[in-house]
Amino acid sequence: MDGSKILFKLVDVSFYYVSERLALNSISLEIKEGESIGILGPNGSGKSTLLKILDGLLFPQEGKVFFEGRELREKSFEDPNFNRYFRKKVVLLFQNVDAILFSPTVRDELAFGLLQLGYSDSEIERKIYECSRKFRIENLLKRSPFQLSEGEKKKVALASLLIIEPDIILLDEPTNELDPRSVRELLSYIKELRAAGKTIITATHDLQMVNGFFDRIFVMNEEKKILKVGDYKTIFSDKEFLKEVNLI
Numbered sequence: 001m002d003g004s005k006i007l008f009k010l011v012d013v014s015f016y017y018v019s020e021r022l023a024l025n026s027i028s029l030e031i032k033e034g035e036s037i038g039i040l041g042p043n044g045s046g047k048s049t050l051l052k053i054l055d056g057l058l059f060p061q062e063g064k065v066f067f068e069g070r071e072l073r074e075k076s077f078e079d080p081n082f083n084r085y086f087r088k089k090v091v092l093l094f095q096n097v098d099a100i101l102f103s104p105t106v107r108d109e110l111a112f113g114l115l116q117l118g119y120s121d122s123e124i125e126r127k128i129y130e131c132s133r134k135f136r137i138e139n140l141l142k143r144s145p146f147q148l149s150e151g152e153k154k155k156v157a158l159a160s161l162l163i164i165e166p167d168i169i170l171l172d173e174p175t176n177e178l179d180p181r182s183v184r185e186l187l188s189y190i191k192e193l194r195a196a197g198k199t200i201i202t203a204t205h206d207l208q209m210v211n212g213f214f215d216r217i218f219v220m221n222e223e224k225k226i227l228k229v230g231d232y233k234t235i236f237s238d239k240e241f242l243k244e245v246n247l248i
Ligand SMILES: Nc1ncnc2c1ncn2[C@@H]1O[C@H](COP(=O)(O)OP(=O)(O)OP(=O)(O)O)[C@@H](O)[C@H]1O
Pocket: 017, 018, 022, 023, 041, 042, 043, 044, 045, 046, 047, 048, 049, 050, 095
């Protein structure tokens, strides 16, 4: 990975939703192109908040966030060219997928991002066909996304994000709600994305995701700090540490 471009750089980032109650506590990190990063930590340690900062949905009260060397601020998104560039490149699968589903049908949900990007009708049809087969959601295309099971909603949400072929994929608890076969399919799909050189940043409690999926793991704690960074072997060989941070 050495020599790869730095995509994200956070310098002493602190964030609070309400004053005095920290949700992120002085976070500094760098993430390079093509890395697969796991974010582990107990409930409320700041994992989702960190993903929303990386997705340009929240902006820290303290510290700085850089994306491809450029400071990411609320104002950055007022530039339509940058907004388009960033939103094509970076996607976030929310923990609560209801937050990103809004179309009357699953087909419309899949078409939305492609329409925004100016794809032709025939390209949209082809992509919807391929993507819905890949995620096994062909039989749902005419349904309303709001009347699906939680697992079906998750697959539709993921498909609607990945159909635009983003380079940086932020996943918040992607295996929650999925049945065992869907988990296996998702994990194998994530492996394909990795092999294709995508950058994938995943917050998870699912320990079956951890081994073999991540180049580096960031462990967060109840103080909303990143306590440790390392590969699977380094993090998971220290059982005392894992107990201390409530991971096992
Ligand atoms: N919308 C909000 N308003 C106020 N406080 C919030 C909000 N969202 C999260 N928090 C607080 O911010 C802190 C970090 O929450 P966050 O959701 O980032 O944690 P998490 O590690 O993703 O948790 P989990 O594993 O339960 O999903 C927690 O103390 C939480 O209570």
